[in-house]
Amino acid sequence: MTLELQSVGRQINAKWIVHDLSFSVKQDECLVLVGPSGCGKSSTLRLIAGLDRCQQGTIKFGNRDVTHLPPSERAVGMVFQSYALLPHLTVYENLELGLRIRGVRIEERSRRIQHILDLVQLADRANHRPSALSGGQRQRVALARALLRNAMVYLLDEPMSNLDAQLREQIRPELRRLILDQGKPTVYVTHDQNEALAMANKIAIINNGEIVQLDTPIHLYNNPNSLFVAQFLGRPQINCLKPRDHQIQAIRPEDLKFSESGLPCRLVSREWLGNTQLLYLESAEGGLRMVAEPSFQCPERLFVTWQQSKVFRFDAKTGLRTS
Structure with a gap:
């Protein structure tokens, strides 16, 4: 039935x-x-x-x-x-x-x-x-x-x-x-x-x-079909980068990676959650959230990067997924 x-x-x-x-x-x-x-x-x-x-x-x-x-x-x-x-x-x-x-x-x-x-x-x-x-x-x-x-x-x-x-x-x-x-x-x-x-x-x-x-x-x-769905589903909440060419790019916190070069960031605060820690970062793209190993000693200044295949793109006006 x-x-x-x-x-x-x-x-x-x-x-x-x-x-x-x-x-x-x-x-x-x-x-x-x-x-x-x-x-x-x-x-x-x-x-x-x-x-x-x-x-x-x-x-x-x-x-x-x-x-x-x-x-x-x-x-x-x-x-x-x-x-x-x-x-x-x-x-x-x-x-x-x-x-x-x-x-x-x-x-x-x-x-x-x-x-x-x-x-x-x-x-x-x-x-x-x-x-x-x-x-x-x-x-x-x-x-x-x-x-x-x-x-x-x-x-x-x-x-x-x-x-x-x-x-x-x-x-x-x-x-x-x-x-x-x-x-x-x-x-x-x-x-x-x-x-x-x-x-x-x-x-x-x-x-x-x-x-x-x-x-x-x-x-x-x-595969969220809109920015609303991407932001609603998932904790910590997805990161939204500054709009470019009428698009909003978004990347999930677990997809950010440390690197020797990339986007310069400053550590603002951290939350230790037992099996992980949540880092709050400040960058030219705005505030970012990042998931790290619990034992990682995060410096005050660092670089982060991500794979382009992990980026969601949404129309800045409608919020609908574009790619």
Whole structure:
């Protein structure tokens, strides 16, 4: 089954918050939506779920047009930033509640809950209340509840935003495995670029309610179609040289190299990041960021160079890629 959006849009106060959005997500695929705050990522999830009204275009689950169906008829599983677990119920009872409301027989409820608890590795926490769980465990309970929905489509809105960086790194591979095991189209929203690159089969970069580029993570990083995409994807952020001949040249920090001759630079400051250090340089081309080995002793004055094949060129007026 494929999730498909065709020219989908929604207006609020005569302003398009989602405009002419088109993409498809196959089973076993995870499409990650990224973009600046307020660009329309969460609004897109709400349109897919039926929580907001679609004012143009169509939304299809396979061959079924769900554009104007209420949420209750779409069979969507959602996980939000807030896990919304009922604090007075145990993990098992939180998972059971939705099944009981839908009239699932007790034997079937027990079988499905035990299976999903094994899947998220929380069988030994079934009788614990949410307050006794770690943040990562609560996240897995919320995910398990969504997976129990036996949904046609899964929508995850920053499900790990409340977790610390170390816990996110631990959970990411497990969460991706759970998504793939379900074999259903998944749309995932995050502000964390590392999370996006790790989770996605495809990434859609959104700005002002429109998709500016959609591709695989590696192709997006290596072949941005605009200066906006090049600057948005990648940390440290790409370096932009002074415009020449109506073009902006850009080079990623990891592609700058030390040399005995080249562009003269002055070291302004540095950040030691453990396995690397980030150097902030001043040059005739403007401020530059450069990645170096952690043990490198950078002099105050130095020269840097780069391969021309690593340079991106963008139109200075439109920001679109020229070469």
